[in-house]
Amino acid sequence: MTGFATAGFLAMAGRSASAMTQAEARTLIGSVMNAVHEIINSARSEAQMMRDFEALFTRYGDIPVIARSVLGPPARSASAAQLNAFTEAFRGYMARKYGGQFRRFIGARADVTGARQVQSYWEVISTMTMRGEAPFEVRWHVSDRSGQHKFFNLIIEGVNLLAAERQEIGAMLERRGGSIDRLIQDLRSTR
């Protein structure tokens, strides 16, 4: 049983990963980093930057899949309307939270330094270099399983965004007695 599932998964994984080339995966992340660089060095207002980040995540990130994965098992029992509302709220939350993080990288140099196949997707490795400090790695997980080339996870020096947000959203949901509607409400105003 497990053997069948594994074999099926591997066959699917092989097909899907080969559909997207390493060069395509690297190009995607190169574009993302150029876009991030442009936003953080644009000297726009903070509110405008957050809107820019939201547009960036929408364009290059697979937000519906990220949102669903972060919500975890409760996503299965949620209605389509709830799932949509959650996805929208999560999009804004992610832009505010991680957009703010990216602003630390003002003046940093970012290079795509490698890519490797992991499970059924590509992991693209980028190196951030800030003056006078040791360079560090941001790794992007990239897939075309949505029909488009999109990233669905990033790992900053080992810290996995999907895992961290799954923990966080899980805790938020628990605090609200498992009510997805209240979670959506509060997520809209969470930094």
Place this chain on the structure above:
Amino acid sequence: MPARTNRFLMLAAGLALVLVAACSPRPPGVEIHDPYEVTNRAWFENNLALDNAVLGDTTETSDSGLRRVVRNFGTNLSIPGSVVNNLLQFRPDRAIENTLRFAINSTVGIGGLFDPAGRMGLHGRRSDFGETLYVWGVHEGAFVMLPFFGPSTERDAAGMVVDAALDPFRFLLPGREHAATVAARLAAQLAERAEYGDLIDANVMQSADPYAQSRLLFLQARRYYLGEESEEYFIDPYAEFVD
């Protein structure tokens, strides 16, 4: 070697052995092994209160220049300990890089107040006996929240005891001066905490469960640093949705 030092070494080695032997192994497939969660959460709260009392409101960035000097000075003093561990890990390349960094920053950097080696791209790599234990094949053990020091693992906590005993300055300097180097290194840790305090605040303190969030971030970052990260915990959301 004075008898006092000998006794201390024996005691530390014994304690570390007991700690390593008492390590509670993480069951396979479990990312977070936290059997002491109740105690850990209590220490987490205590540490927060202590941080607030000592560092005050971290949102106000007071004199970061001074903080950087304090950090540089203490960090430089921790390099010889890293070198000892590099050697115990059979990593001569890292030992050489750290030694070079120590030599440059101690001289050109005026006793380690400044970091010219970093400007030359020689960043070195901090190490400790927790990493040595990892290299030697000791398992991580349970997650622990240490008083003052914060998040750790049983393996790293055992390592800290050994690091205190192996500290090269213990053998090179008289007691009082050795104590001063320890104080300088602790001050550097505080300065670093103050410097990155706003980040930790932003990421962790505003989260729904700051303890759980900081535990996860610590374990992931530490495993990554050691090269112990497991792809098992990567997430493939596309595979999840094949219902």
